[in-house]
Amino acid sequence: MTTAKICGLSTPATLDAAIRHGASHVGFVFFPASPRHVTFDKAAELAARVPGHVAKVGVFVDPEDEMLEQAIASAALDVLQLHKVTPARAAAIRARFGIELWVAVAVRTRGDLDAADAFVGVADRILYDAKTPDSAALPGGMGLRFDWDLLDGFRHPLRWALSGGLDPANVAEAIRRTGAELVDVSSGVESEPGTKDEARIAAFLKAVAAL
Numbered sequence: 001m002t003t004a005k006i007c008g009l010s011t012p013a014t015l016d017a018a019i020r021h022g023a024s025h026v027g028f029v030f031f032p033a034s035p036r037h038v039t040f041d042k043a044a045e046l047a048a049r050v051p052g053h054v055a056k057v058g059v060f061v062d063p064e065d066e067m068l069e070q071a072i073a074s075a076a077l078d079v080l081q082l083h084k085v086t087p088a089r090a091a092a093i094r095a096r097f098g099i100e101l102w103v104a105v106a107v108r109t110r111g112d113l114d115a116a117d118a119f120v121g122v123a124d125r126i127l128y129d130a131k132t133p134d135s136a137a138l139p140g141g142m143g144l145r146f147d148w149d150l151l152d153g154f155r156h157p158l159r160w161a162l163s164g165g166l167d168p169a170n171v172a173e174a175i176r177r178t179g180a181e182l183v184d185v186s187s188g189v190e191s192e193p194g195t196k197d198e199a200r201i202a203a204f205l206k207a208v209a210a211l
């Protein structure tokens, strides 16, 4: 059975919709340049609404320890999702915080997938996400997808999730073609960047559950 993470939630109503319609994970973005950025206070308010069976994922871009400390403390995070981290930095974060760790691997070519190997023994899961044109500005959440055929025959070194450009209309095909056990979406359930749409969240989760 495939499960789903709804990423970049920033309002109680859309968070509640994700939970009500069956998300296994909800994501809070701690990256000021993102239209989905949440403050520590906002994250705390949102996290308090999340029941125990739904995992709270904090999304970070090469974060300092202080940022992680504050986010974990405010939102009682279950998972740290790291973008643009080296294996050494991810290992240090794991050693210090001891929380489930996901590492995003940005994909455009088949060769990009090999970056996952370096996180064996460090990350619990790799999130294969589409490489963005300007990863310094925004390494995720741009609604871009990569060629799913790149995953054909790939031997995954770790548990993994599929991300990048998914939406209610394409997620079933994405799961069928890749065999993903977890899918992640942000833009595809928004009406505009940073504004989640309850109906699209419901449609996405319904499409996943129908498989």
Ligand SMILES: O=C(O)c1ccccc1NCC(=O)[C@H](O)[C@H](O)COP(=O)(O)O
Residues within 6 Å of the ligand: 007, 008, 027, 029, 031, 034, 035, 036, 059, 060, 061, 083, 129, 138, 139, 140, 141, 142, 143, 144, 145, 163, 164, 165, 166, 184, 185, 186, 187, 188
């Ligand atoms: O969503 C963001 O704004 C974001 C900013 C900085 C780093 C990561 C970010 N998102 C990470 C996610 O997990 C997104 O869900 C993932 O990139 C897929 O996004 P989309 O293609 O828009 O569905």
